[in-house]
Amino acid sequence: MAINKIMCACGSGLGSSLMVQMNIDDVLTELGVSGVQVEHSTISDVQPGAADLFVIGRDLEAFVNGIPDEQKVVLVNIVDKDELRGKLKEKFDAQ
């Protein structure tokens, strides 16, 4: 499935999720990926169909059971760009 839209989410939709969004923007540039819309929101907005790929912290994993594994990236360390890069690359390579 083509990844055109990525949604990052946290409990309140403006702290952790925004940090992840900025890191995703940087990583996509590094990976040479363009034309992907990235946004941040609250965990309750994570619903099938809202985006092609969802990125969340591990603490919120239990709240995204409705999303298939191939459409989500779960981060152990939210500010670790290396972890993000590795996991995002996997998804983009698989699309």
Next chain:
Amino acid sequence: MANAIASMLNRDNVMIWEGADSWEEAVRVAVTPLVDHGDVEDCYIQGIIDNAAQYGPYFVICPDLALLHARPEQGAIKTALGVCVMREPVFFKPEGPGVRVLVTLSATDSNSHIEVMRQLATMFGDPAKIEAIATAATADEVYHLFVDDAQA
């Protein structure tokens, strides 16, 4: 370009504390200066605690660091920052990680604080920087670690 951290972090909102008996108490201690300063309403504290009770401590963004925040409508008055260093780590979950640096963010909408978040993300991506903040001798030192080194 202006230093976003310096413009949002008041020296009065930076402190060092010995430790807290619970994570809820730690949140109260860390956020109270922002209440006193008129940056957030008192209910913002409960908002953070309620959010954590519902979703878990999603604001523990890496070992030793919590970015405490609630929704704008949960009592944010101004876009502001606070920093509380705990000598005894706080455990938001029994299994950890322990957190010594508690940064409080008050944001009035989803986007007005983007620049400061960019600076904080860069800071927090460096474990040595977090360690320096956690072990700073005085609140003045903590304050300067935030405002002086931030990349404008």
